Amino acid sequence: MxxxxxxxxxxxxxxxxxxxxxxxxxxxxxxxxxxxxxxxxxxxxxxxxxxxxxxxxxxxxxxxxxxxxxxxxxxxxxxxxxxxxxxxxxxxxxxxxxxxxxxxxxxxxxxxxxxxxxxxxxxxxxxxxxxxxxxxxxxxxxxxxxxxxxxxxxxxxxxxxxxxxxxxxxxxxAPAPQGAAAATSGGRKEERVKMTRLRQTIAKRLKEAQNSAAMLTTFNDVDMTAVIEARAKYKDLFEKKHGVRLGFMGFFVKAATMALKDIPSVNASIEGDEIVYHDYADISVAVSAPNGLVVPVIRDAQELSVAGIEKTIGDFGKRAKDGTLKMDEMKGGTFTISNGGVFGSLMSTPIINPPQSAVLGLHRIEERPVVRDGQVVVRPMMYLALSYDHRLIDGREAVTFLVALKNAIEDPTRILIDL
Known part of the structure; x- marks a missing residue:
């Protein structure tokens, strides 16, 4: 039967x-x-x-x-x-x-x-x-x-x-597979592949974000020297104790939760004619999957340590590649961090993930000449980009958020003492 x-x-x-x-x-x-x-x-x-x-x-x-x-x-x-x-x-x-x-x-x-x-x-x-x-x-x-x-x-x-x-x-x-039409006999070929449902949804949501939000992007740069030194000093002990590698995202997520607490409008959203403020930070982290980027959510990231954040991100990344992320892990989120630097991006203007009102874009670390104490020195620098909905977030608040984030990354002790 x-x-x-x-x-x-x-x-x-x-x-x-x-x-x-x-x-x-x-x-x-x-x-x-x-x-x-x-x-x-x-x-x-x-x-x-x-x-x-x-x-x-x-x-x-x-x-x-x-x-x-x-x-x-x-x-x-x-x-x-x-x-x-x-x-x-x-x-x-x-x-x-x-x-x-x-x-x-x-x-x-x-x-x-x-x-x-x-x-x-x-x-x-x-x-x-x-x-x-x-x-x-x-x-x-x-x-x-x-x-x-x-x-x-x-x-x-x-x-x-x-x-x-x-x-x-x-x-x-060898001849092209059935369905791949050759444009000319000279070897110029075209291939038509049906868009996956995930890709269709990504396209729809990104276009909706552009149509509904008054998007603006502001930039800053951050000196990564202190974080790089801390990572090099403690990465072996960190991995031995916590069973996960110490990366940069743990620092940025933790620093972002602190900045969001100081600038609550960046962590808010618009629903109709109301502004919804959140006293928690559910951080959406863009990770690469076979069919495109997916954005699982780190729940209550403000309560997690750097180790807890790194464990969660590592688990998300592995299961995104395996295609085993659960639906509930993709829902919600009050703020998004997207790290295009892992692919070599120098600078970009990320698009908001509705109904959120802001997204932080991280980029590659590159040695550049900067002035410190009147002297030109070489430092590992990274550009930061904050795209935000200008209907809710003013330019002053956006810049203040980035400066708070920059200060925490350039002096990681601030993360430890919540300053």
């Missing part, structure tokens, strides 16, 4: 999702609570677990389909998978599997059907994580031809990169 697998509740106000990939194929054995599919929502990827143990039945939807909460997506048959696997037809050779899937209209794991992405065959050695799937698409590697070195034989990003670097030269002359 077949058991239906339905789209689970995805979170408050979220009624639908997009099928990102199938983690189990028809005929494969499935354990109870084992993930069988990945759904992409407006914020994060959600894995759908099997309600019972048995054999994966038929997929009711394809990769790229939009499904509503409660909709049927698959069935689980009774059995252990051995009989079903032996009864199922043998898979086509690796070279022809993508074309066969495209011709039959069957779902192709890790892609969006016939939209120009490099097809990923369903006879891959193991289910692909979102980060590996992205690497497969970027490098154009057939995962069925790559031996995985990860747990249980799973592919890693390093496996995909190594396979891409050893591809024969003639592979570059």
């Amino acid at each position: 077949a058991t239906e697998v339905l789209v689970p509740t995805l979170g408050e106000s979220i009624t639908e999702a997009t099928v990102g990939e199938w983690l189990k194929q028809p005929g494969e054995a499935v354990a109870a609570d084992e993930p069988i599919a990945s759904l992409e929502t407006d914020k994060v990827s959600v894995e759908v677990p099997s309600p019972v143990a048995g054999v994966m039945g038929q997929h009711a939807v394809k990769v790229g389909d939009t499904v509503e909460v409660g909709a049927l997506i698959a069935t689980i048959e009774s059995g252990d998978g051995a009989a079903a696997a032996s009864a199922s037809p043998a898979p086509a050779p690796a070279a022809s599997a993508p074309q066969a899937a495209a011709a039959s209209g069957a779902p192709v794991a890790g892609g969006y059907g016939n939209h120009g992405e490099t097809p990923v065959t369903t006879n891959a050695p193991a289910a692909l994580s979102p980060s590996v799937r992205r690497a497969v698409l970027e490098h154009g590697v057939d995962p069925s031809t790559v031996k995985g070195t990860g747990k249980d034989g799973r592919l890693t990003k390093e496996d995909v990169a190594a396979a891409a670097s050893t591809k024969p030269a003639e592979a570059s002359a």
Whole structure:
């Protein structure tokens, strides 16, 4: 008897999702609570677990389909998978599997059907994580031809990169995959890839922020000498005691919570004709995920130590790459910090994350000549950028906030004594 697998509740106000990939194929054995599919929502990827143990039945939807909460997506048959696997037809050779899937209209794991992405065959050695799937698409590697070195034989990003670097030269002359239309016969090609639901939501929210807020950005720079020296002096002891590396974000988040307490309007938001002030600092931290930036929230950051902040950020970063961040961890937030410096950004004007009223942009550390006590010296400097909603925050308050942050970073003792 077949058991239906339905789209689970995805979170408050979220009624639908997009099928990102199938983690189990028809005929494969499935354990109870084992993930069988990945759904992409407006914020994060959600894995759908099997309600019972048995054999994966038929997929009711394809990769790229939009499904509503409660909709049927698959069935689980009774059995252990051995009989079903032996009864199922043998898979086509690796070279022809993508074309066969495209011709039959069957779902192709890790892609969006016939939209120009490099097809990923369903006879891959193991289910692909979102980060590996992205690497497969970027490098154009057939995962069925790559031996995985990860747990249980799973592919890693390093496996995909190594396979891409050893591809024969003639592979570059192979015909473009179905859906990638060549603009001319001279090798100029175009590829159309469907936007993920996360990317669509990012685009919508950023444009809404520009349309609704009176955004302005003010800048300052900060001498990172003291923080760099403190980090170099204590990083080994810090990691030994707390089990996490000492980075710069812990200092900046802690300094930001102190500045937000002094300048409460930067931590406020507008709701209708009212201003909502928060006596807590829920700091949204932008971290990189396979499908774009996501912004999990450090709750009550003002109560955490630098070590507690670093542990939380490290956990967020790891789970963002694995696609396992939870919906509740993405909600709320009163202020955002985005660190473009890890990608080499020298200066930028970050966009507010509504309904918040301000966002702090951090940038790369660069040695520059500055004047100290009448002498020109070289210091490791970083530009800070605060974008804010001018409807709520005046220029004086924005500048005062940045100066308070600058003072705390240039003299970390202020963080210790809450000055």
